[in-house]
Amino acid sequence: MKYETVKSFILFVLVGISFLLSFILWSYQPNYDSFSDTSYVNEVDIGGAEKTKNELVEPIEIIFRNDEKIASFIDPIERQSFYKDLASWVLYDYQINDAKGRPKSDEYVEIIFPSAIPADLVTNLFTFNDHLVPPEWSFERVFITFNDKSQTLKLCILSVDGRKQITATIEKSDTYHLLLSFMKENNHLLHEYMAFGSQKEPVYLPKEKVQLPRKTLVASSIEPDLFINALFSNPSYVTPNIREAYFTDGQRGMRIVQDGRLLEFINPLQATVKRLDPIELLDKSINNINEHKGWTNNFLFENIDSSLNNVKYRLYYDGYPVFDRLNLTVIEQEWREQELYKYTRPLIRIGNLLNSTEEEIPSGEEVIHSLENDKNINVENIKDIQVGYSLSYLDDAHSLTLEPSWYILYQGEWLKFDIADYEKDLQAKGGD
Template sequence: MQFETVKSFLLCVLVGISLLLTFALWSYKPDIERFTEDVVEDSTDLGGTEETMDSLVAPASIIFSNGDNYFGFTDPNDRKSLYEDIQSWSLYDFRTTSSNGPPSETNQVEIVFPDSIPMALAGNLFKVNGDVNFPEWGFERIFITFNQDTNSMNMIFLSENGDQQATAVVNNSEKHERLWEYLTTYEGLSEFSRVETAGRTFYVPSNRVEVSTKSIAVQSINSRHMVDALFTNSDLVSRNRVSENEIYFTDSARGIMRVYPNRRTMEFQNPLETSYEQMDPVELLKQSSANINDHRGWTDDYHLMDLNINGSANTVSYQMYYEGYPIFGNNYSSIIEQQYRAEVLYQYNRPLFDLGNYLGEDDSSELMSGSEVIDHLENSSDYDMEKVYDIKVGYDLTYQSDADAITLDPSWFMDYNGSWQKIDFQDDSQQHREGT
């Protein structure tokens, strides 16, 4: 009897231990990063905004012409403000005709875009009234001319090769007066010089440019967010550290993503997508912007930089801006670039940080004038001016090694033979002049 009692007691103990172990297993939460469905839904939001076509496509410059005198905004934020106002204008009597190049009026406004924009997007960028059949060509420049008798204006979209144009009428005396005032008072404007090369016509500031160096805190974007955004099943993605400055993600099927922590960038490629089909440029822009909107990838101020459709790729690039100036960096530290094949995302390269709090600035300094830059290039044996497509002031991005911050140093940059690069003045201090 005593033996049976002991057995019963041991059985009760074993059952109790079993229940405790079962409860522990059910309630145990391992301290590892898991990609559950709820986490995927949250983590695919990079914390940026959703953008529309009219905010992504913006001009690189707006030039006021008075005969052979040219003026542009001293503060690039004023250019942005005017362009946003122009986008709200009502455009009437849209018509397409042949052209002999830019209009010849003495007083006119020229809006210059960084690349050719499909005319089919005009309805997305501007307030075009009526049913319009947009032509298939693209434009890089819009000209605004004045009708003084009626206080109206003509907005002229000039085709890329200059042999076609689309014209719309702006019947708004208030807008007419605002633009005409710029051409008569030059308030907020600085003198620019017109430069013509074999590549294209562009404008540079005639006088020295005053821009301060900026220090800005940055916040890193968790690479897991991009894993969730780019891979169909994040549970199948393996993570391998190739070196201190490179981490390799792959699902052994759809894609390969390389993350570079030292420069806070990522590069994704879908190696299985080898077929190529040339896309319509409008569809490419719409698909690219929608893809980035899906994970709220516009973490800073980005604008269309390049739209390239050729025999091997459908590529679109967006450049980061700060206070109206473009930012230039290395290895996609200031560029979002996507490439599509057969309407499927093939490559996606971008920064893995967003700009945070403004930390301060150095003493104000002056860059050499655009005229001095042109003289330097024309007298340099290292450059061929016929390969210079554009020149502009921008920020040179560098990382501060001792902090989560970047430095934006104003410098001169040029589009040389289709690729943007910082202009080499040999002694870099030559392009900076001490402020007064």
């Protein structure tokens, strides 16, 4: 075979291979579906727990009112134990009917939840003898009144607007006498409280000074890398920017801020806000966090904002809410188009107790007096007042403190209210 013929043959083969490769390249269509799959939460264990709705949703206050006398549990652990028993009492003969506000009674128990919650939850929170088809409205307060003639109790779940209610009967006489003993006797578990604000939705505070320990505890971190598998459908696509503590798969992003203590996740593809039913929203949020066992320490439900498809859960310690100005004590989710749009959460874990020192914070009377005389505060905008813990990190970053303080829910935001600071400002202005 001639040399020129061999060269022509080789050239022909190379041209053929080139055409074949070009065809493969142009005709190849990558499977972007798996990359953009929005059902992206894989089953991952970040070291927390799974929880149910009835474990996450519980009252922030249980009030016993007898004429002008108001009392409640000063120890929130005792309140939680009482509510657990109450939730197991069987309810009979339920009815859904019209209402005219709060019960017209001088003697009742008032159960207050942290914010309006859908009536669909009543079957998770209370025990009904018959199947209940819940109405579509929401509630925040539940009342128990006494029928002295039949020695039974009537439970009333009141809608937020006060126009609708679910009523049912508790028929056990021993339960009737148990509650009556709380109302009539000087029960050592209860302390005197006082009411503040409107008659429709009063806020209750302990009347006397509160003794509560300041605690120092071990603090550890949750590894951010664990959330790559939890929040991205294809972790192999995720590229880190170590310098900025930012992770992305080209669509979704996860940022680690506040010295590695706070995670912020966003899925910007889900841009349309279609309002979800509140119970559906709560279910989706709880299931999502359960899938990566994300309930580290004790978080409880705080609020649903259906207009934004937003759900919040707050950290609690020894039954008290924990607050922090950097948002390190709140798990918050926002959903769009049935998918997780935003997710912020702390990456801290509270460990063993290192030190505890008893402290005394001002009484409810002092707090109310200060609020009513503070010209910068419109008391009508105060939704709630709570004793809680203020979280702060120590310099070594491996321990933190929980310091007792008063907090007010003012115009939708929790603010620390320090009476000492208020009095200093008052003296500087020459006030009384």
